Amino acid sequence: MSGLLLQTIVSGLTLGSIYAIVALGFVVIYQATRVLNFAHGEVLMLGAMIGLVLHTQVGFPYWPTFFVVLIAVALVGLLVERTAYAPLASSPLSTVIMATAAVGQIIRSGVRIVQAEQLSFFPPMFSLEPIVIGPVVITRLNLGIAAIAVGLVAIFGLLFYATTLGTAMRGTSQNPTAAWLVGIDVHRILSLIWALSAALAAAAGLLIAPLVLVRPDMGVIAIKAFVGAVLGGFNSLPGAVVGSLLLGVIENLVGVFLTNAFKDVVVFGILIAVLLIRPSGVLGRPEARRV
Amino acid sequence: MTGPAAARLALLLTLGALLLAPLWLPPYHHYVLTLILLNVITVVGLALVMGFTGLVSLGHAGFVAIGAYATVLLTRAGLSYWMALPAGVLLSGCIGYLIGLPALRLQPLYLATVTWGFGQSVWLIALNWVSLTNGQNGLKMAAPALAGRPLAPEDLYWPVLAVAVGGLLAAYRVTKTRPGRALMALRESEVAAMTLGVSARAYKTLAFALSAIYAGSAGGLYVGVVRYINPDNFPFHVSLLYVTMAVVGGMGSLAGAVVGATMLTGLPELLRGFVEYRELIGGVLLLAFLVFVPHGLVGIFGPRIRASHRVPMPPQAAGVPAPSGPVASGDGRSPGPGTAARAEWLRITEVTKTFGGVVALDQVSLVVAPHTIHGLIGPNGSGKTTLFNVVTRLEEPDGGAITLGEHDLLSCPADRLAALGIARTFQNLEVFPRLTVLENVLVGMHARLPVTMTSAVLGTPASRRAEAEARAEALRWLAFVGFQGDPAVPVGTLPFARQRAIELARALAVRPRLLLLDEPSAGLTFGEVEELARVIRRIRDELGTTVILVAHTMRLVFGLCETVTVLDHGIKIAEGSPLEVRRHPEVIRAYLGPSELPATASGGAT
Numbered sequence: 001m002s003g004l005l006l007q008t009i010v011s012g013l014t015l016g017s018i019y020a021i022v023a024l025g026f027v028v029i030y031q032a033t034r035v036l037n038f039a040h041g042e043v044l045m046l047g048a049m050i051g052l053v054l055h056t057q058v059g060f061p062y063w064p065t066f067f068v069v070l071i072a073v074a075l076v077g078l079l080v081e082r083t084a085y086a087p088l089a090s091s092p093l094s095t096v097i098m099a100t101a102a103v104g105q106i107i108r109s110g111v112r113i114v115q116a117e118q119l120s121f122f123p124p125m126f127s128l129e130p131i132v133i134g135p136v137v138i139t140r141l142n143l144g145i146a147a148i149a150v151g152l153v154a155i156f157g158l159l160f161y162a163t164t165l166g167t168a169m170r171g172t173s174q175n176p177t178a179a180w181l182v183g184i185d186v187h188r189i190l191s192l193i194w195a196l197s198a199a200l201a202a203a204a205g206l207l208i209a210p211l212v213l214v215r216p217d218m219g220v221i222a223i224k225a226f227v228g229a230v231l232g233g234f235n236s237l238p239g240a241v242v243g244s245l246l247l248g249v250i251e252n253l254v255g256v257f258l259t260n261a262f263k264d265v266v267v268f269g270i271l272i273a274v275l276l277i278r279p280s281g282v283l284g285r286p287e288a289r290r291v
Numbered sequence: 292m293t294g295p296a297a298a299r300l301a302l303l304l305t306l307g308a309l310l311l312a313p314l315w316l317p318p319y320h321h322y323v324l325t326l327i328l329l330n331v332i333t334v335v336g337l338a339l340v341m342g343f344t345g346l347v348s349l350g351h352a353g354f355v356a357i358g359a360y361a362t363v364l365l366t367r368a369g370l371s372y373w374m375a376l377p378a379g380v381l382l383s384g385c386i387g388y389l390i391g392l393p394a395l396r397l398q399p400l401y402l403a404t405v406t407w408g409f410g411q412s413v414w415l416i417a418l419n420w421v422s423l424t425n426g427q428n429g430l431k432m433a434a435p436a437l438a439g440r441p442l443a444p445e446d447l448y449w450p451v452l453a454v455a456v457g458g459l460l461a462a463y464r465v466t467k468t469r470p471g472r473a474l475m476a477l478r479e480s481e482v483a484a485m486t487l488g489v490s491a492r493a494y495k496t497l498a499f500a501l502s503a504i505y506a507g508s509a510g511g512l513y514v515g516v517v518r519y520i521n522p523d524n525f526p527f528h529v530s531l532l533y534v535t536m537a538v539v540g541g542m543g544s545l546a547g548a549v550v551g552a553t554m555l556t557g558l559p560e561l562l563r564g565f566v567e568y569r570e571l572i573g574g575v576l577l578l579a580f581l582v583f584v585p586h587g588l589v590g591i592f593g594p595r596i597r598a599s600h601r602v603p604m605p606p607q608a609a610g611v612p613a614p615s616g617p618v619a620s621g622d623g624r625s626p627g628p629g630t631a632a633r634a635e636w637l638r639i640t641e642v643t644k645t646f647g648g649v650v651a652l653d654q655v656s657l658v659v660a661p662h663t664i665h666g667l668i669g670p671n672g673s674g675k676t677t678l679f680n681v682v683t684r685l686e687e688p689d690g691g692a693i694t695l696g697e698h699d700l701l702s703c704p705a706d707r708l709a710a711l712g713i714a715r716t717f718q719n720l721e722v723f724p725r726l727t728v729l730e731n732v733l734v735g736m737h738a739r740l741p742v743t744m745t746s747a748v749l750g751t752p753a754s755r756r757a758e759a760e761a762r763a764e765a766l767r768w769l770a771f772v773g774f775q776g777d778p779a780v781p782v783g784t785l786p787f788a789r790q791r792a793i794e795l796a797r798a799l800a801v802r803p804r805l806l807l808l809d810e811p812s813a814g815l816t817f818g819e820v821e822e823l824a825r826v827i828r829r830i831r832d833e834l835g836t837t838v839i840l841v842a843h844t845m846r847l848v849f850g851l852c853e854t855v856t857v858l859d860h861g862i863k864i865a866e867g868s869p870l871e872v873r874r875h876p877e878v879i880r881a882y883l884g885p886s887e888l889p890a891t892a893s894g895g896a897t
Contacts, residue, residue: 036400038349038407087582094347097403098538099581101349101531105574109528113567223411226404234400261419268408275393275401 003135008256009249014142016248017149018208022225023232023240024156025200030234031173032193033089035096036226039080039104040201041219042111047073047202048209048218049111052122062123066206070199076107077198078191085194104219112216122209145207152203153241160237169193224251224264227271309452313445323557325448325516328455329509330552334536335462335545336505341534342543343466344498345478347403350390350410351506352529356417358383358507359514359524360424363432372435376511380504387503391496410530417522429521432514447516454508461748462545465501468758469733469742472726474498476734479723486683487801488709488738497744528570535577541587543725550588635661635696637682637805637837642691644677644861651677652688653861659854661804664831664838666852666869668845670881673858675841676718679807683708683715695805709738714803716794718810718841724783728774731782731793732765735800768796772826788819799830805837806830812844820844824851849873857881 022044029037037043051069054060060068084099126144130137160166171179172189180186201222212218225244232243250270255263312324333355340346361379366372393405417424424430434441465471473494476484481491514520532555540551555576559569580587637659644652652674659665667675680686682693684705693700698711708714714735723731733740740761746754769778772792776785782793791811798806808827812820824847830836842848848855849869857865857872859881865872872878 030400034400036403038403083582084578091581091585092345093400094341094345094403095581095585097347097400098534099578101534102574102577102581105528105531105570106578109567109570109574113571220411223408227408230401230404262416264415265412265419268412271408272393272405275405 004256005253006134007136008252010136010138011142012249012252013245014138014146014248015252016228016245017146017153018204019221019225019228019244019248020241021149021152021200021204021207022222023229023244024153024237025197025204026222026226026229027234027237027240028160028169028193028200029197032169032190033085033096033173034093035085035100037080037197038097038101039084039107040100040197040226041222042104042107043073043076043080043198043219044201044205044208044222045214045216045219046076046107046111047205048122048214049115049205049216050202051206051209052120052214053115055123056120062125066203069206070202073202073205074195074199077195077201080198081191081194085190108216108219115216120214122206122214124210141210145211148207149204152200156200157237165192224267227267230271231274306456309456313448318445321445321448322516325445325451327553327556328448328451329513329516330533330536330556331455331549332451332458332509332512333506333533334540334548334552335458336502336509337533337537338542338545338548339462339465339474339505340498340502341537342541342547343471343478344474344495346495346498347534348406348499348502348530349403349527349534350406350408350413350530351502351533352525352527353406353410353413354383354387354503354506355510355513355529356413356522356525357386357503358510359520360417360430360510361507362511363430363514363520364423366432366435367430372432372515376508376515379511380507383507383510384500384504387506388496388500390503391499407527407530410525410527414522414525414527417525424522427521427523429519432518432520434518435515444516444518447512451512451516454512458505458508459545459549464747464750465744466545468747468754469737469740469761470494470497470744470747472730472734473737475726475730476723476737479725480721482685483717483721483723484734485705486685486709486715487734487797488706489734490706501744528573531577532573535573535580537587538577539580539584539587541589544587544589547587547589554588635804635837637839638692638694639678639682640692640694642678642681642693643689644674644681644686645689650861652681654691655858655861655863657856657863657866659805659837659839661837662831662835663853664827664840664851666848666855667839667841667858668843668848668855668872669858672860673881674861675858676809677861678858679715679809679839679841682807683713709801712802712804713807714798714801714805715807716791716798716809716811718813720787720790720794722782722790722794722797725781727779728769728776728782728785728793729762729765729778732768732778732796732800733761735768735797736761736765738801765796765800768800769793771799771829772796773822787814788816791815795826799834802834803836805839807839807841809841810843811840812842812847820847823847827851 022040026037026040029035029040047069050072051065054068055062055065080100080103084103085096088096088099124141126140128139128141130139131143158166160169168179168184168189169192171182172184172186172193176186179189204221204225205218208218208221212221224247228244228247229240230243231247232241233239247267247270251263251267254266258266309324313321316324333351337348337351340348358379361382362372362375365375365378370378390406390409393402418426420426434443435447436442437446466475473484473489476487476489477491477494485491536551536555537548538551539555540549541547555573559572584590637657639655639657641654641656642652643650643654655674655678657678667678669675677686681688682700684700684703688701695711695713700708700711700713703711723734726734740757742754742757766778772795774789774792774796776789782790785793791814795808795811811827812823815823827838827840828851831838840848840852852869854866855869855872856863857875857878859877864877864881865875867875
């Protein structure tokens with residue numbers, strides 16, 4: 001395998017690990033509410049933006065910034081749930097989807113008004129010193145980002161699959177009425193899910209902030225994480241993670257070997273192809289149709 | 292002056308004002324009016340997809356962009372504007388058709404995403420394919436010429452106005468006739484629409500193609516006005532703005548599309564200087580309307596508008612059911628190929644259906660004689676509804692064969708059965724709640740009404756006549772089931788028993804030779820069950836229709852049916868005349884449980 005190919009795959013996996021965190025945020029809300037949160041990308045951007053302002057403009061210390069951002073954005077997630085989901089819980093799904101898109105637009109244009117055009121990079125959390133592993137060169141920063149991302153996915157997986165709270169969340173996603181009947185506070189669980197999803201998005205925003213310009217429309221990244229989740233299977237958490245990693249690699253391969261300007265178009269092409277050929281994703285289970 | 296007349300006058304006055312607008316409007320306002328009309332075109336198209344069909348599109352700016360770019364590029368390649376414009380519209384329509392394809396099997400979530408990804412892709416291509424689109428710098432276009440004379444931008448007002456008015460008229464005609472009802476039926480209950488012969492595939496893709504034609508026209512006309520184009524015209528928030536216009540005006544209504552497009556195009560243009568706040572205001576408006584005014588500005592006046600279009604019931608509807616059923620009138624009974632007079636047996640042979648590990652139907656065989664009422668009973672979960680779903684092709688059996696006469700039903704998709712003369716009702720009632728009573732029944736005639744999308748848009752005399760006859764027939768079906776009331780109210784507002792009656796009328800409107808009734812008596816009062824029994828008997832005797840009846844009301848089953856089949860846990864345990872079945876030991880055991888409990892269980896099977 002050529003060095004360039006291997007290098008491309010490795011950096012694709014780094015990118016994919018960030019997508020995985022974003023995808024988890026999408027999927028957990030989808031599983032609980034069947035809603036696709038179109039504001040997810042803007043929540044991600046908000047995480048990066050608050051972090052940037054807090055650290056570089058207010059002068060807040062580096063690592064504490066992360067915690068403050070996660071909590072602040074989790075609260076934003078709650079707010080989104082209260083404004084765009086809860087009042088519309090009994091409306092058609094398409095209405096809720098539009099409402100989340102509206103919230104996304106409000107966040108995006110709001111940030112644009114407040115932050116005008118002060119674009120900048122978030123200082124990297126690890127050094128840019130390269131590490132050479134065989135034919136592959138990777139910076140400490142990329143390695144660290146990937147490690148944190150993998151750690152977050154693992155923690156999230158444990159929370160969801162190995163704790164009582166996680167069981168309550170899964171129960172609520174599968175059948176809210178039954179969950180309510182066995183004594184689960186469904187409203188609280190739903191709020192928690194939205195907050196958690198937002199915190200995941202914020203974490204992804206902070207992780208990617210040193211790599212891309214922090215600007216109001218950086219939320220587009222979330223679209224790709226979404227494609228990753230579709231690729232892996234939207235109704236399966238492990239599927240979403242694997243799909244995101246896969247997409248990161250595909251995107252990098254396309255960018256390096258085919259076309260950089262159109263790699264996003266190729267990504268959407270993949271999305272439509274997957275939806276047409278195998279709507280339940282590569283790893284997902286087909287969903288039963290009810291009559 | 293009352294409703295329709297006043298509405299007609301208002302429309303004429305508006306049209307007059309629009310025709311005279313260039314004479315009295317200052318140039319800038321005239322330009323804004325042109326933009327309003329362009330957005331009206333796009334949003335009317337969007338309303339066809341979102342409001343009427345219930346599919347979300349978050350990428351309509353992509354269709355506008357395709358129309359616009361195609362028009363510019365073709366004129367730059369030497370074509371005249373008047374040739375390039377239709378070509379661009381056609382291209383947009385074709386791509387809309389392709390984008391509509393995934394709509395067939397996808398949940399709203401995925402469809403929203405596909406359209407979103409599509410809009411984003413068009414924008415990215417416009418931005419990055421520099422050799423074609425000149426990227427961010429955009430493309431200029433020569434002024435469209437007419438008879439060799441280049442036109443001023445304000446001259447384009449006329450074609451824009453013509454397309455807007457024509458587009459509205461076409462959309463109005465579609466929504467008031469067979470194709471529009473099919474779209475709305477799919478929105479309300481796809482399953483029920485399919486059993487009535489509406490092809491989800493054909494209509495959803497058609498809706499998207501039509502919608503893209505509207506958007507593409509707006510795009511092509513827009514470049515005719517401004518003669519310049521760049522990707523900034525089509526980012527995601529523009530798609531969302533179209534959605535906002537549809538929602539603010541009122542989804543599911545053409546008037547809403549007009550109101551929404553007018554308000555949200557006009558206001559921002561007049562409130563200049565707040566450019567950076569426009570997106571924010573748009574987002575807030577969209578959210579606020581979705582939450583607080585879900586039916587939009589037009590919806591506020593909705594009930595009054597509806598009340599003014601009352602349809603009087605024919606006189607025979609009052610009191611007793613019509614003496615002359617729908618059969619006596621019209622062209623006799625010719626539901627699809629063959630006539631009902633022909634004795635066609637339904638043969639279900641060794642049909643098996645499993646869900647995961649559960650065997651819902653285990654080698655069930657059943658023969659139903661023509662012109663009979665065949666009862667199907669069994670405890671809950673015995674497989675009755677599954678059998679109905681398998682026969683009506685909503686569930687694919689794991690094995691077995693089903694034939695009606697010489698037709699192999701298993702080789703027919705669900706939406707072809709109506710044409711073969713098979714209709715059903717649903718245990719959980721699948722009416723189209725937001726459609727009127729009359730429209731519900733009219734959807735039942737979908738498979739045999741000769742009104743296509745084209746003939747509806749053109750308003751051909753034949754299609755008008757067919758529609759008028761269908762309305763008359765629908766009223767007769769309503770009378771047949773004993774419906775008394777206003778056929779112009781939405782079905783969702785009526786009490787349960789009436790909704791059941793309307794669902795039955797809708798199934799009868801198929802003119803079925805085989806009718807499957809899934810617990811038609813559930814939730815009805817004693818008197819209503821009596822009335823139902825009378826109607827079912829008339830369906831067999833007067834219409835010659837074969838009926839399969841699932842019911843828990845034993846009085847109904849044993850009183851009506853020639854033959855009764857009993858299912859238990861997916862297995863046929865008994866079959867015969869009501870008397871035989873009632874005494875069958877297996878049946879007693881299935882209903883009353885093991886024999887230890889004979890005393891407490893007596894009379895339980897009612």
